[in-house]
Amino acid sequence: MNLPGKLAVAAVIAAGVGGLAFWYLTEPARMDAETAAALETGDAARGERIFWAGGCTSCHAKPKSEGEARLQLVGGVQLKTQFGTFVAPNISQDVNDGIGEWSEEDFANAMLKGVSPSGDHYYPAFPYASYARMRPEDVSDLYAFMKTLPAVAGRAPDHTLSFPFSFRRGIGLWKLLYVSKNPVIAMPEGTPENVLLGRYLVEGPGHCGECHTPRSITGGADKGRWLAGAVAAEGRGVIPNITSGEGGLGGWSEGDIASFLETGFTPDFDSVGGSMVEVQKNIAQLTPDDRAAIAAYLKAVPPRPNGYPARQPSN
Amino acid sequence: MKKFIIAVSAIAFATTAAFADVIADRKAVMKENGKQVGVLVKMVQGEADFDAAAVMAALTRLNENVQAIDVAASFPPGSDKGDTTASPKIWEDMAGFQAAVDKFKAVTAEAAAAPAQDLEALKPQVAAIGQSCSSCHEAFRIKKG
Numbered sequence: 001m002n003l004p005g006k007l008a009v010a011a012v013i014a015a016g017v018g019g020l021a022f023w024y025l026t027e028p029a030r031m032d033a034e035t036a037a038a039l040e041t042g043d044a045a046r047g048e049r050i051f052w053a054g055g056c057t058s059c060h061a062k063p064k065s066e067g068e069a070r071l072q073l074v075g076g077v078q079l080k081t082q083f084g085t086f087v088a089p090n091i092s093q094d095v096n097d098g099i100g101e102w103s104e105e106d107f108a109n110a111m112l113k114g115v116s117p118s119g120d121h122y123y124p125a126f127p128y129a130s131y132a133r134m135r136p137e138d139v140s141d142l143y144a145f146m147k148t149l150p151a152v153a154g155r156a157p158d159h160t161l162s163f164p165f166s167f168r169r170g171i172g173l174w175k176l177l178y179v180s181k182n183p184v185i186a187m188p189e190g191t192p193e194n195v196l197l198g199r200y201l202v203e204g205p206g207h208c209g210e211c212h213t214p215r216s217i218t219g220g221a222d223k224g225r226w227l228a229g230a231v232a233a234e235g236r237g238v239i240p241n242i243t244s245g246e247g248g249l250g251g252w253s254e255g256d257i258a259s260f261l262e263t264g265f266t267p268d269f270d271s272v273g274g275s276m277v278e279v280q281k282n283i284a285q286l287t288p289d290d291r292a293a294i295a296a297y298l299k300a301v302p303p304r305p306n307g308y309p310a311r312q313p314s315n
Numbered sequence: 316m317k318k319f320i321i322a323v324s325a326i327a328f329a330t331t332a333a334f335a336d337v338i339a340d341r342k343a344v345m346k347e348n349g350k351q352v353g354v355l356v357k358m359v360q361g362e363a364d365f366d367a368a369a370v371m372a373a374l375t376r377l378n379e380n381v382q383a384i385d386v387a388a389s390f391p392p393g394s395d396k397g398d399t400t401a402s403p404k405i406w407e408d409m410a411g412f413q414a415a416v417d418k419f420k421a422v423t424a425e426a427a428a429a430p431a432q433d434l435e436a437l438k439p440q441v442a443a444i445g446q447s448c449s450s451c452h453e454a455f456r457i458k459k460g
Binding site: 231236240263269270278280306 | 345359403452453457458459
């Protein structure tokens with residue numbers, strides 16, 4: 001065989017090996033058998049706390065719902081991002097349009113692995129990169145609570161994404177880089193219990209880092225600037241720095257933070273705004289201890305300067 | 316041509332300066348509202364003792380301030396530029412913005428007409444006012460870098 005011929009064969013082999021490696025690396029991985037077998041029947045009462053901490057209603061309730069209607073998880077909220085428009089699906093108990101037929105294992109695979117019952121990757125607009133840090137028993141409790149919520153018919157439209165983001169299989173690579181059950185901020189031995197609880201609530205179910213942390217070019221959280229604030233991935237403006245670094249919450253006491261999460265008022269009696277309005281409503285449903293824990297953790301994370309560029313004078 | 320450019324620049328400068336005043340006034344109103352709301356919130360949070368006279372004074376002052384809001388005068392087109400966190404959505408949905416302001420006026424008028432006489436009655440009044448603040452700030456304010 002002449003040289004070009006050999007090169008062509010080599011290229012085909014390389015492409016084949018590359019393709020196989022890609023296929024292997026991007027395989028949607030469900031929970032391992034041991035974790036799946038260890039799932040226990042959850043407790044709906046405990047699950048309600050996780051439901052509010054997780055902020056499910058912010059995206060999955062019908063847009064602009066108030067009161068009891070926020071428990072009708074019919075979906076439809078649109079997140080317009082640089083990758084395209086994501087639409088939150090129906091996660092009510094409806095057997096056709098929602099998740100009424102899901103087993104607890106299906107639910108846990110979605111939350112902890114970002115994998116659907118049919119074995120596809122979910123897009124990380126569904127914040128499983130955070131939920132992956134949740135305790136399986138909390139996921140079981142959440143499943144039990146969601147079983148108590150109403151079934152609502154109605155299917156939200158599909159996502160409209162541009163290529164290559166429309167190709168789900170590629171999410172497997174993203175997951176290898178960014179999905180882990182390990183905590184983001186390492187805490188030394190002897191860290192107070194409430195700080196650890198706060199870390200769990202913030203990094204796990206609360207998924208605060210999804211908006212408050214800047215993203216790298218590939219769309220993963222930039223952990224070196226954890227919670228430092230970011231240009232809004234969706235909508236306009238910026239999301240505040242909630243570390244104690246310059247531009248952040250350095251001037252707020254733990255009590256100020258907990259009080260803001262409870263009432264929606266800042267220390268100088270400005271009100272909560274933007275997409276945080278929905279979040280604050282959810283966090284207000286938690287116990288004072290949980291809010292105090294979140295505040296304690298936020299005061300303990302490494303202080304960082306703002307994770308977004310300073311404002312241009314003409315804007 | 317030169318004169319034209321100077322004239323345009325002068326107009327541009329004048330409008331920016333004019334909006335600077337409008338924006339500063341808007342902020343002053345917000346600051347003052349926050350001060351009055353703060354009196355009430357501190358009582359609800361137990362940081363201050365309930366004081367019926369102080370509640371009445373704060374609600375009265377807040378209500379005067381809020382009733383005086385004139386959307387057309389305070390939010391002229393173009394005044395989303397400058398040192399402001401007003402969202403462009405105000406001008407994209409002026410009717411919705413006006414409706415939100417009207418709702419805020421109704422809530423404060425109702426509270427000022429019947430100021431709470433005890434802490435239990437104050438809580439829902441503060442909650443209703445706070446909800447007006449945040450529902451408007453949810454849709455019509457953006458944080459900028």
